[in-house]
Structures are given as C-alpha cells and as structure tokens.
Amino acid sequence: MAVADVIRLINVNPVYRNRVVYTETTEPVSSLYGMLDTPLGDTLESYLRQHHIRLYSHQCEAVNRIRTGKNVIITTPTASGKTLAFNIPVFEGLEADPEARALYIYPTKALSNDQLATLEHMAQFTGISARPAIYDGDTPQSKRAAIRQNARIIISNPHELHQVLSFHTKWHPFFSHLKFIVIDEAHRYRGVFGSHIALLLRRLVRLCHFYGSAPQFILSTATLANPIEFAGKLTGLPFDLVDEDGSPHGRKHFVLYNPFYDGIGERSTYQETKDLLVSCVKENLQVLCFTGSRKMAELVTLWAREDIRRSSARLAESISAYRAGYLPEERRAIERQLKEGSIKGVVSTNALELGIDIGSLDAVVIAGYPGTMMSTRQQAGRAGRKGDDSIAILVAFANPLDQYFMYHPHHFFSRSHEHAIIDTGNPYIVSGHLLCAAAELPLRETHDREYFGESFPELLSELASGDLIRKTSRGWVYSGRGRAADAVRLDGIPGSTFRILCRGRLLETMDRAQAYREAHTGAIMLHQGETYIVSEMDSETHIVRVTETDVDYYTQPLKQVDLSVIEVYETRVVLGARCAFGEVEVTEQYTSYKIKRKDTIIGVEPLDLPPITFRTKAFWFEPVPDTEQRITGSNLDLAGGLHGAEHAIIAMMPLHVMCDRWDIGGLSSTVFGENGEPVVFVYDGYEGGIGLAEKAYEILPEIFSSAHELVRDCRCEEGCPSCIYSPKCGNDNQPLDKVAAMIILKDLCSPTEKSKCSGMSAEPGKVLL
C-alpha cells in the first residue's frame, strides 16, 4: 500500500523523522445509513435508486428536519454529501407546490456552475420542473426577465443580490413564492463581509415578507465552534443543527511536520514541501499541494520538476501547477488529466479548496497553516478516495500560530475552537444597508426593528441630517444622490476607498487605514503573491499607482498609536486582574517606514500622512500589582513584558476567533490607568468594530492560556518570530521581554488551566505515533 510506504518513509528517513512532530491516525469508518420519517415520492426515490444512492444518517436527519419547516444548518465534512441533503427536500418542496421557488446563494462562479449542472441533471431525471438558472453579473440583460419569470431555482451570489433587491418589483412572482433560501459555503460570510451579508439577508427577508412569503433557510458550512450562533447572526433566525456525519472514510493519517523543529530551520517551508511532494510522487501517490500564493505554487512546481527530472523525465512532466489565473480550458485539461491519472502532483493556491470537482487524491501537502482550522480541514479533506488510506501533511511556517500547533498537536486535532464572527451592530455597516432598505421600501421605525435591531432608529437621524433619507407618512424614504446600493461595498467599511492601479489596471481597492499601512509611497506591496512597488499615492483622488518589481527587500511602516477609552460596557476579573470590554477611540499615525533586507535595516524613510482616528471596540486588562512587582523586582522590563504579552495574545486570537491577525490592533502601556496602572489593549482594526474583541472578551481565560503556552513552549531565549515578535508591529518589536511576558501571561492563567495545558503539550521534537 503506497500510503503506508510514505508513512514508513517519513518515520524512518533521518531527515524526515526529526521533523515529524506528530501523526494522528483516524481508523476507517464505515457508512451509517439513516431512515426518513416518511418515504420520498416515486420520482426522487427512483432518482436515488438509479444512482445507487442510499442516504447516510446525516442526510436523512437533514431531510427530516427541513421537512418540518425548520431552518437547518449542516456542518458535516467536505464530500459527505451535503448538497444532496438539501437538494432532496428542495425538490420535494418544488414538486409538492408548483408555485414554490428556491434561491441558492454561492460565493463563487465556479461553484454556481457546478451546482447548476447538478440541479439540471436532477431536474431532468426526476421530471420535477425546477428550471434552474444562474442569475449573476454575467447573465445577459435579454435573458433576465425570462429567468425571473420561469426559473424555480435561481442560483446567484451576494453581490448580484445586493444589486437586484432595489428592483424587487420585477421579482414579485419569485419573491412572493420563495420557499427556500439555500446558502452553501456559508462560513465564507464572516467578519466584515459576513456582517454585510447578514444585513443583506435581512433586506431580502424583509422584501419576502412584504410579498407574503417567509422562506426557510438551509445553510451548509465547514466545521465551526459556534454553528447555531453563527447561523442565527447571519440570518436573524433560530436554527437546527445537523452535524453527525454518517459517510464512510478510509484510514487517514494527518502529519504535523516542522521544518523549524531545531529552532533553526535550515530549509524553508517551501523547500520542505517540495521534498514531500517529490517523495509522494515517487511512491506513486496522487498528491495535491497547497501554497499561499500563485508565485509559490509556480516555484514549488518548478523545483519539484527539476528534482524529479534527475530520475525520470516522464515523471517530471506529471507535476503541474493549478491556480486562479489559469484559463478555464487550461484548468479543465488539468482536472481531466488528474482524473485519468496522467498527472500525479498538482500544486495549487486555495482555488481548489473551494470544491472544484477533481475528486479525491491519495495525499495532500499543505505549505503553512492556511489561517483557519476550517480551511485546513477542507484542504486535508481532499485526501482520501472511497475507503482507501490517505495522508495529509501540514508543513509549518516559523510564525507563532504554526509553531503553537507543532508544540500543541492536541489543540490541533481537538474540537474546533474557531468562532465565526458576525456583527450586525457596526453602525457604519448598518447605516449603508439602512439606505439600501429605505430605497427598497419605506423604512418604518417600529415595524423594521424586526430586521435591523432595536437601536436602528437612532441611526436614522444622522442619515436624515445628511439628506440621504426623508420622513414621509409611510416611513423614511431614500432621497440621496446615486443608487443606494452603489454606496455600499459588501467587503468593506464605508469610508474613503483607495484604488490601487498598475498601469491603469485596477489591482484592488483598500480602505484608508490599509492603504496607509501597505500602499504608502515607496512601499513594497504584495498582491496575490506578486510584488509591486508604490510609485505614488494621491490623497486627493485616492489613487495609488504601483509598478511590478522584483526586489529583494521589503518595507515596514512604523506608527504611533494613541488610544482613549470612550465607554466601558462590561468588566470582569480574571484571577484578580481587572478586564474590560468597551468602546475606544484609536488614533494611528504612520510616521516613517523601514526598508529591510532579511532582518537588516538598509534604510529609513519618513512618511507624511495625516493621522487616522476611528472608534472601535476593544478589550483590555490590567495585570495585578503583584505581577508588576515581581517583574520590576527581578530587573525585568515591564514595558517589554506588556508588549510581548500583547503580541502573543494577538497572535493567538485567530485560534479562537476566526480572523486574521491583521484585523486586530493592540497597545500596551506601563502607566495608562487613572492611578498609573499598566494596561494592555486589544482592539478591532475596523471602524465601529466587527465583533472580534467582543467575542474574545467572552473567552478571555482560553485566550490567555493559549498565549501563555505559546510563549512558554517556544524554544527561543529572548523572543523570536515564532512567539512574541509581530510582523506588523508599528514599534519595530521594541521593547520586548520574553520572561516578563511569560510572567504576565502565567498570572492570568488559573493553575488548573495551566496543568491541563502542560499535560496536553507534546514534547518538542518527539514523534508520537
């Protein structure tokens, strides 16, 4: 068995052996089938029979619950047949009520197309007149009316939906009979984007109610720590959960592989990834390899081919890159060759993660933790053909989160800690959608609380004073200039947007804070793995001009942060330390930037940018006086300790609260409080806050203890990029004191918590099998 050979190889080969820090093996599981409360009708029954499908337990449970009219969220793993679990009850519903309609919302075009093919096949086979159709930005004007009129399943995406809601009169027949709203890959709608989608869905439901329908929601997501809470925040409705997987799988090996096991890391993560890829291909496994950027996908492919060419030119040709920029024909050719088996190894960016159908492979190599457990599971889920053994390998980066997992594998393999965050309370996001809602139907202060919350009327006066809405006898009416929908960007917080142009082509847009940080004049900027240099930032027109470049240095802006507390919402005490959650006002000013090659500073340039002030949500804590005294008493640096604790906490936030460390900011001070107490602040880096600090405040003890473990278990002496150094630190990681940081964090962790944690940690470098 080839997979077993690879497992043996990495456990015996001296190079590999040292780097394998942990292997988790899951034994094969056979299918668990279920029963429907009442049998399916003849058409659907024969559809299943002809396709040799017997429903698994979770599929039956989903069908049973959807039939009762409840909103259902399904969170079983990739390839467990979630699509069928909701397509069956939808088709049943369409068959029972010839007027009924369904709306499917997909995040990407490729997924929409795949689903269209599935639905068309199902409609044709069963004879149920679903008439599925895609309605998105590419749908020609000439076909739109017919689709609205005739299609009973419309597949669309959030951006299109946002645009069409104001034309709801044309959707009258569809909305008034809308029975199901299916949101697949719903976990994609989190953070700022998710908060926008949550409000967009409230606008949609409001219109459905206006037209006399009350659609039932069906969500499918990857594994989350808080599925019911998440679904509730996304839609505003209560949900039933279906999460017990009944689908079968073969023996699975998941290997944690640490190139930095010795604290040095003589070969880079990507070089190691290449080696593993080559070994798998030589063992005749079909292997899929994930890298963070396009450029690395190309490079790893190139290296692997060169390597294998030494033994076999033919085998070298069986490795290919696969990334988002490829033409559809190129991608289809690769997909076909993979299925035929003529391609052995594919190196991809995360384009493949999102369910393009290439079936399953024998092995998956992931270069660097992809940022969320959810993505990791989805990528690893690509390994494992029906019932066969499979292997997934995570190759760690040197950064804190990756290294944390290497030393705490149990955290990696235990139940998900990740909370997907949606905040429907950000006044800036809500205001934009209130404008859209007022353009769709007059807004009524009492009636519309159901959709926009108890406090939304407070926002109306501000919109009214800006002449954007006006009060009439029927409610508030949109009277602003421009389409309201155009004033809202679903992926950002309203405000000034900077456009990044490369030779006149729009690369991306950024909000002001991000532009100042990453796209100031002279900055080296990364976009989809390519390197650009900023030649000009025009603060009048909000245009940033960049050109492609190939330099061996990078830039790092330095900033000053000022913070004042506006309002304390809540306080709590964790082991004597006062902790609080509330609203703060942050002023960030970028003063200069460093030009660095590797770790050497080769220049410092001043920046002339105005300060950015914004209100957001934060949590903060004050270490107890005893902690402070022990630090100063041992001649340690209190400021360095607070700063290090702040970095460690921010580094561990993504483990608990689904976000990127760039979404969070921090500030520490030795004498912030009224009586000069030391304080550490952690705040959401978005105007108005997006719920990250708020969630973290609820689970502070868990965050403190994982930050403590991170610092404690790092093998460095004085702090390093794997623990308390921050890649985004505006003070250039000065001052930092690892020992002091450890004392501060340790005092925030209860003894039971500490012993539990240390009991779970793996000995560094030791192979556990």
Added chain:
Amino acid sequence: METLREYEIVRDGNIFGTSFGNNIVYSSEYDQARHLLDMLVAKYQDVAFDDVFSGSEIFNQAGACFLQKSRQNLTIPAVDIDRFRSEILNDLTLVHGIGPMTQARLKSKGYLTLPDLIRHPRFRSNANEVLKCLDSGSSAEIMDLLGYRHAKSHPCVLGTAGLHEPEDYVFFDIETLGLFSRPIILFGVGTIEEGNLIVHQYLLRDIDEEQSALTATLDHLSNDRPALVTFNGKSFDVPYVSDRLAYYGMGSLARIPHYDVLHFSRRKWKNHYPSLRLTALETTILGIRRDDDIPGQMVPEFYETYLKTGNCGPLVPIIEHNKQDVLSLALLFFHLLEESYGCC
C-alpha cells in the same frame, strides 16, 4: 457618504462620448448649468415659494402636493382614419402564416383585402381572428396585433393613435432624483382640452408629497380610454412609476395603449441625425430653441439644492424644462402622426 453623479461629463463635440447612452452631459452644458444654479440661488434668496409659482396646492387621499398648470395653443393635425383603415385592411401579412411572398401570390389571385380572405380555405379562420380584432378590439389590442406582425415601431402602430380622440392622449414626462429607486420629484402630464395643450405639473415641495403626486397622476390615466404618449417612457418613465407605486404599496399601473415617440423617431430618423435625444429632435425637426435650460441629468442636483436650502430658485428651470419636454413631446408626436396619416 460620497454623493455619486450618475452622468459623465464629456468634452464638447466628443461624439464618441454619446455612445454611452443618455448619461452624458457636455462640459459646456455642465458649466452653464452650474453657473445658472449659482445665479438662481442668488436671485431667489429669501423669495417665497408662492411668489415664484402661480400654481396651487392640491389635496387627495394620499396628502398634498403642488400643481402648476399652463396652457399652450397648438394645432392638432387631423388624422385620415379612412386611409389608415384601408391600409390595414389591405395588409394581408397581418394574418398569421402570411409573409410578403404569400401576400404577393394571394393578391395576384384576387385576394386583395383581409375580408377577401374569408373565402380562402386555408387562411379563413386566421383572417377572421384579425378582422374580429380590428372590428371590436381596443386600440391596445390592435396595437399589439400590428406590433406583433410588424415591428412595434412600425408607422401603422402609431396610426392606431388615430382611433383615439385627441382628448384621450396623456403626454407624460417625469423628473427624478436619479436613475431608479429614488423619488420622482415632478410629474408632467399634458392633456388636450379644446385644442389646447394643458400641462399639469405635480411638484413635490418635499419628498413626502410623492404619494399625493403619484395619486394625482394616476387620475389622469384612469379616464375613459386613455392613451399614454411618452419619449422613452417604455424604458424609463413607466417602469419608474411602477417601481414607485410598488415601493409605497400603491398597486400597479393599468395596461393602457402606450406610444413611445422615441421608438417611432428612431425608426424614422436613425440614420439621418446624430442624436435622437428629445432636445436634439425638437431643434432639428421642430425648430425650437431653449433658453436657460438644464440637462435632464442635472435635475437631481438642482432639486437637492432646493431641498437643502429651501431656496426655490433651482426649481424654476426644472419646471420650465419639464414643461418644454411635455410640449415638445406632444409636437413631435403630432408631427410623426401627420407625416404618416395626416389629411392632405
């Protein structure tokens, strides 16, 4: 929040700019209009609304709005309805299954008119349907029949207007705060009374008067057998009004015959004139010149200035512009009707 302009300003004479549809304003027009706005704001500072406009407040079940009425003398051409009828009756292609080739063959065999086809074994029943429609159908049904067998912009479709009395016509043009999903701020309705064009303009003094103005406008469309006449109304004015009615939950527009003069103009003059905008046609065809006019695309910023400041100066050119639009629309409509079916 940023305010968005929904038009592009293009350099004068940039004919390529016009290919972006109606959403362009020439830079000279733009500059003039901005200048005019400043001038009006200065001139009407502290002048009361009632001193500027001679109209009156009206009330209906939906509330109040302001009505400005004006009268224009115009010559209404007589339509040679017999010529229209005989042309239609001679048109065998109105029958399903008969194209130009078949028609030529049938005519050579002596089937000269639709009634003659009653004797034809194959086309008898289809011809009967057509005759029944022409005999007793409403003008809308006849329009549909003609539009279906020919193009919707065919002159004979316009000819069905001759089946109406001039008093049936409702010339209609709206001014809005933008392209869709925003309030309509002025409804211009032209009707014929005793050979004169009466322009009723329902103006919103504030946004909450929109429902009342909509109601007043609908009253004009619920006469005996109204016929709607617009310029680009099929794409703009009518869907816009439907959208606003739905927005307020006020029901929907009744289906009435609708003559969109843009469509007939396009068919007739597409390759003759570079621009088919109403203001361009009124100059070339009717010889009308406007003074102190503002581009329709700039109405929102004028109205917004009024809303913000309460200074009613910016309303003056809006009302003038709309009145002229309704007048030019009526003149152009009669011009086209006369060219096709006028009595010589």
